[in-house]
Amino acid sequence: MTAARASTIKASRRHRLFYRMPHYADPYIHWSLIILAFYGLLMITSASMGLAIGQPGYLAFVIAKQAVFLIAGYFSMTYLANRFSLNFLKSQDFPKLAVGMVFALLACLAFPEVNGAKAWIRVPVSSLDISIQPSEFTKTLVPLVIAAYCGDVSRHYEKGRDLWGRPFLFVMLFAFIIFILQSDFGSMAVVLSIAIVCFLIPQNPAMRKFQRVLGVLTLVGVAGIIYLLTPAGIQLVEMLPIADYQKNRFISAFNPFADQYDTGYQLINGLISFASGGWRGLGFGNSVRKYTSFPAANTDFILAIVVEEMGMIGFLLIFIPYLIILCRLFHYALHMKSEKGRIILIGTAMYLLIHCLFNIGGVTAMIPLTGVPLLMISSGGSSTLAFMVSIGLAQAVISQYRKGLIQ
Numbered sequence: 001m002t003a004a005r006a007s008t009i010k011a012s013r014r015h016r017l018f019y020r021m022p023h024y025a026d027p028y029i030h031w032s033l034i035i036l037a038f039y040g041l042l043m044i045t046s047a048s049m050g051l052a053i054g055q056p057g058y059l060a061f062v063i064a065k066q067a068v069f070l071i072a073g074y075f076s077m078t079y080l081a082n083r084f085s086l087n088f089l090k091s092q093d094f095p096k097l098a099v100g101m102v103f104a105l106l107a108c109l110a111f112p113e114v115n116g117a118k119a120w121i122r123v124p125v126s127s128l129d130i131s132i133q134p135s136e137f138t139k140t141l142v143p144l145v146i147a148a149y150c151g152d153v154s155r156h157y158e159k160g161r162d163l164w165g166r167p168f169l170f171v172m173l174f175a176f177i178i179f180i181l182q183s184d185f186g187s188m189a190v191v192l193s194i195a196i197v198c199f200l201i202p203q204n205p206a207m208r209k210f211q212r213v214l215g216v217l218t219l220v221g222v223a224g225i226i227y228l229l230t231p232a233g234i235q236l237v238e239m240l241p242i243a244d245y246q247k248n249r250f251i252s253a254f255n256p257f258a259d260q261y262d263t264g265y266q267l268i269n270g271l272i273s274f275a276s277g278g279w280r281g282l283g284f285g286n287s288v289r290k291y292t293s294f295p296a297a298n299t300d301f302i303l304a305i306v307v308e309e310m311g312m313i314g315f316l317l318i319f320i321p322y323l324i325i326l327c328r329l330f331h332y333a334l335h336m337k338s339e340k341g342r343i344i345l346i347g348t349a350m351y352l353l354i355h356c357l358f359n360i361g362g363v364t365a366m367i368p369l370t371g372v373p374l375l376m377i378s379s380g381g382s383s384t385l386a387f388m389v390s391i392g393l394a395q396a397v398i399s400q401y402r403k404g405l406i407q
Contacts, residue, residue: 024402025395032321036376047298047305050290069381073388080392089148104134133382135187143347150202151340157206186370249368273304281311337407
């Protein structure tokens with residue numbers, strides 16, 4: 001083979017990394033994500049029609065923005081699926097990535113708040129409203145941080161905190177900035193939930209006491225949230241030193257009709273959309289609620305529009321791909337010996353599962369609203385891009401496992 005021919009083949013392979021998944025990646029995960037991407041784009045288009053009234057160009061902008069993030073997400077996913085290696089977690093560059101995320105979260109504080117939270121970095125592109133939410137990428141980074149410092153560690157530690165101390169510090173720093181400084185409870189809850197599950201995976205004896213404490217705190221936290229949704233708990237919520245809109249989310253989840261024209265208005269309209277949709281729905285584009293003053297119709301409450309137009313069958317078009325992705329991620333995680341790989345796969349699965357539970361639970365008034373989007377379905381470039389990056393990392397791990405490069 002001539003040098004020119006070899007150079008051409010090498011360049012061709014390098015170019016292919018930008019748009020083709022590795023041969024050993026899981027095809028079920030890949031095609032489930034593609035289905036969600038196209039279905040989400042269709043539903044965002046429909047749900048945004050009501051918001052576009054009186055705003056020329058708004059609908060085209062929303063569609064174009066989501067499409068751009070989907071394309072960027074796909075290229076990022078395929079690139080990472082081909083290039084990411086667990087060895088990167090051992091490199092000196094990885095801690096810089098975690099520190100860089102801290103500065104990205106802090107940078108949000110310099111921009112105006114949106115809906116009570118300072119969680120976005122505004123990108124100045126003419127008069128267009130484009131923003132990046134770094135906390136979404138924190139959900140991708142947390143499993144990597146825990147895998148880097150706690151996974152596949154055989155060394156004996158006299159003090160457990162010498163093993164889990166550094167990743168715990170990073171996680172708590174992320175959570176502090178997101179919740180206290182940015183006032184974004186939903187993202188903080190997702191980050192901590194992912195971190196707790198990932199911390200429970202490593203088998204080093206130095207982790208056991210820490211893991212027991214995490215388990216107890218988790219049970220206490222879940223029991224506490226359940227208690228706060230009782231009549232006695234609601235009275236306690238009203239006395240807590242938190243913002244009024246946070247109190248109203250608990251009160252509305254307990255009884256949306258307590259203030260049906262104000263704090264419960266969004267939930268009630270969402271429940272009406274569910275009831276209107278039935279099994280088959282009113283038909284694509286035929287939602288009534290999206291033409292009313294229904295807040296977050298194309299973001300946090302898009303599931304209500306999906307069910308109203310497409311019925312429970314439309315909901316299954318979301319649920320089944322979600323279930324396939326979760327089952328495949330857990331399948332590989334349970335068969336894998338590498339703790340680093342297992343943490344990344346289960347962390348990605350929890351990222352999807354927790355978002356699903358928080359969003360569906362919130363819009364059906366089963367839990368307080370958290371402002372967490374329905375991944376790949378809600379309009380939101382940062383959440384879409386971050387989740388596709390997570391899938392790319394998971395596919396890299398799966399590909400290397402199926403090749404036999406990791407056990």
